[in-house]
Amino acid sequence: MTGLTAPPDNFEPAGQNVEADSWFPAISTEHVRKAIRLGEGAVTDQRLIAAIEGGILSGLRALADWRTARVLEGAAQLSDVTEDTINGQNKAELIWKRIVTFYAAAELADMHVDVSATDEAIDRDEEKRDTAGVYRVKAYDAVADLRAIGAADEAAVALAARNRVELI
DSSP: OOSOOOOOTTOOOOOOEEOOOSSSOOEEHHHHHHHSOOTTTTSOHHHHHHHHHHHHHHHHHHTHHHHHHHHHTTOSSGGGGOOOEETTEEHHHHHHHHHHHHHHHHHHHHHOOOOOOSHHHHHHHHHHHHHHHHHHHHHHHHHHHHHHTTOOSHHHHHHHOOSOOOOO
């Protein structure tokens, strides 16, 4: 076949911003590519953007009540909920990036299946499901971290708490 060329080994696609809404900031495809392992170039920009959109949707759903409370307190955008920073980044925006990144990574791991019916492929599929579960738990943890910002009373803190059990 003529006319087909592979990208060079050092090819890095240009980052695109995937807009969330006017309150939560956009997420860069470049950030997600650098933050998680994405199958060594097997994830196209289109698949990555779709996964980030899914991550944004999951994050928006998980944070709907929390966001409403922060807006009623006067926050015009996510960065207004705290002045705290980590490594020069607004803490709330950093946590939002983690939420979307880990939800997107879980979706990519869930959706990347082998078409081979060998035992090796079946083992890889199970490993990918395990990896997706780990990413999903990281996303849940990040949601809890963001909900903890602005939690003013004990009930709100309990809602933001991670999986905790009380021993008998």
